[in-house]
Amino acid sequence: MLPSIQDNFPSTPGKVKMDRNNYFGRVTSRWHSTASARLLGCSALLLAFALVVLFRVSSSSDLGDGGYFSHSDVHWAFKPTRLWEKKVRQSCLPRREDNPMVVLVTGAAGFVGTHVSLALKKRGDGVVGIDNFNSYYEVSLKRARQELLAKHGIFVIDADINNAFLLKTVFELVQITHVMHLAAQAGVRYAMENPGSYVQSNIAGLVNIFEICKAANPQPAIVWASSSSVYGLNTKVPFSELDRTDQPASLYAATKKAGEEIAHTYNHIYGLSITGLRFFTVYGPWGRPDMAYFSFTRDILKGKPINIYQGPNNKDLARDFTYIDDIVKGCVASLDTAEKSTGSGGKKTGPAQLRIFNLGNTSPVTVPTLVDILEKYLNVKAKREIVKMPRNGDVPFTHANISAAQTQLQYKPETNLETGLKKFVKWYLSYYGDNTPHESLVAW
Numbered sequence: 001m002l003p004s005i006q007d008n009f010p011s012t013p014g015k016v017k018m019d020r021n022n023y024f025g026r027v028t029s030r031w032h033s034t035a036s037a038r039l040l041g042c043s044a045l046l047l048a049f050a051l052v053v054l055f056r057v058s059s060s061s062d063l064g065d066g067g068y069f070s071h072s073d074v075h076w077a078f079k080p081t082r083l084w085e086k087k088v089r090q091s092c093l094p095r096r097e098d099n100p101m102v103v104l105v106t107g108a109a110g111f112v113g114t115h116v117s118l119a120l121k122k123r124g125d126g127v128v129g130i131d132n133f134n135s136y137y138e139v140s141l142k143r144a145r146q147e148l149l150a151k152h153g154i155f156v157i158d159a160d161i162n163n164a165f166l167l168k169t170v171f172e173l174v175q176i177t178h179v180m181h182l183a184a185q186a187g188v189r190y191a192m193e194n195p196g197s198y199v200q201s202n203i204a205g206l207v208n209i210f211e212i213c214k215a216a217n218p219q220p221a222i223v224w225a226s227s228s229s230v231y232g233l234n235t236k237v238p239f240s241e242l243d244r245t246d247q248p249a250s251l252y253a254a255t256k257k258a259g260e261e262i263a264h265t266y267n268h269i270y271g272l273s274i275t276g277l278r279f280f281t282v283y284g285p286w287g288r289p290d291m292a293y294f295s296f297t298r299d300i301l302k303g304k305p306i307n308i309y310q311g312p313n314n315k316d317l318a319r320d321f322t323y324i325d326d327i328v329k330g331c332v333a334s335l336d337t338a339e340k341s342t343g344s345g346g347k348k349t350g351p352a353q354l355r356i357f358n359l360g361n362t363s364p365v366t367v368p369t370l371v372d373i374l375e376k377y378l379n380v381k382a383k384r385e386i387v388k389m390p391r392n393g394d395v396p397f398t399h400a401n402i403s404a405a406q407t408q409l410q411y412k413p414e415t416n417l418e419t420g421l422k423k424f425v426k427w428y429l430s431y432y433g434d435n436t437p438h439e440s441l442v443a444w
Ligand SMILES: O=C(O)[C@H]1O[C@H](OP(=O)(O)OP(=O)(O)OC[C@H]2O[C@@H](n3ccc(=O)[nH]c3=O)[C@H](O)[C@@H]2O)[C@H](O)[C@@H](O)[C@H]1O
Pocket: 186, 187, 188, 226, 227, 228, 229, 279, 280, 281, 282, 290, 291, 292, 293, 307, 308, 309, 310, 317, 318, 319, 367, 394, 396
C-alpha cells in the first residue's frame, strides 16, 4: 500500500517529508522490474509500514499530553488521556454569561492565532487552540507564544489540522460554536521551495476542517484567513472584494484563492456559515520572523545587509501594512457577526452566510520607508542593497478597499505603520534583548 499525498507531507514545511516522498518515488520506479520483485517490495513495504504504525501506537500511551502524533508521522493516530480531556474542557469554559462563544482557533501558536486567542479569552469566551509547531520558522517563538497562552488559561493542542480523528474527538468533548481557522502555510516566496506544504495545509487542511465542521452537530460558524495575495496581478486600486482574483502570482496565493472556492462549495452544499478574511501584510509584536519587517530588524541589528526589492522601472514596492491589533478587531467582529450554520447531520437545511472581507490599513507604504522607520526606532543605519524584485511570486503593491468591512464589521484600522513598528521594535528588543549587538537601541 502506498501512502497518500496526505501521509507524505506535513501541513507545513517538510524537508524531511520531501525526502521521504522522493524515497517512495525511487522505490516505486524500481518495482516495475519483475513481478516477483514487485511482490517482495510490496510485502516489505507493508511489513515496514505495519511496524511503524505498531511502534507509534504502542509509544503513544507514553505521551501524557494526550498521545498526539506530530505531523511527521506516517498515519495520524490519537489516544486522548483524561488529563488531555480535562485541559480541553477547562480551556473551553467561558467566563461570561451573555452569549459566550466556544472557539477552536487553528494555528493558535502562530502570530495572528495567538493574538486572536488572547482577545477572545480576555473577554470571557472559551478558547482551545491547535497548532502543529512546524519548523517553517523558529519553533521556540511558537513555544513562547504557547506559554503566553497557557498563562491565560488557553490550552493549545499539539497536532495537525489534517488529523481528523483528533478534531472529531475535540468536537465530541466540547460544543465548539465557532472555528477561527488561521493555521496555514504562510509566506509568498517559500512556495517555490516547498509547494507540497501549501497544498497540504492550505487545501487539504482546509478541506479537513470543513469536513469536520460539516459533520458536527450543531455545525459551528467558521471564520478563516484568506490573503491579500489573491489579488495577484490585479492593477485596479484599491483592491475591492469585487475585483478579479483569477491571476495569482504565487502558489501561496493560488491555494488561498482555491480555499475561497472550496468555502463556497461547503457553504452551498452543507450550509456552513463561512467568512473569509483577506489579510494585508500583518505585522506587530510576536510576529513572523520570515516577514520583511522582522528579518530586516534582525539583520539591521546584526549589521548585515538587507535586500530591498524594486519593481519594474526601479519603482519601489509598497504594501498596505496592517497592524495586528486592527486585524484582531476584524477577526473578533467577524466571529461576532457570523450567523449560525444551517446544516444538520451533514445536510443543509437552508441558505447560510458566505462572506469575504478585506482587512487592510488602506494606506500603502513603500519598503524603503518601512526601513527608514525601523532605522529610526532601532537607532541603527541599515546596509541597504537595492535589488531587482525576484520572479518568485511577489507583487509590486497592495492596497485594500475596506468599505465592506467598515459597513458590516465596523472595522476601522487605527494604527499607522510608524506607531505599529515602534511597538514591534519595543517588543523585539524585550524578547530578544541581550542577543542584540548594539547598545543605543532604546534612545527613542
Ligand atoms: O498580505 C498577504 O496576504 C501576505 O503578506 C505577507 O507577504 P508580503 O506582503 O510579501 O510580506 P513580506 O514578505 O513581509 O514582504 C513585504 C515587502 O517587502 C519586500 N521584501 C521582502 C523581503 C526582502 O528580502 N526584501 C524585500 O524588499 C517584499 O517584496 C514586499 O514588498 C505574508 O508574508 C504572506 O504570508 C501573506 O499573508
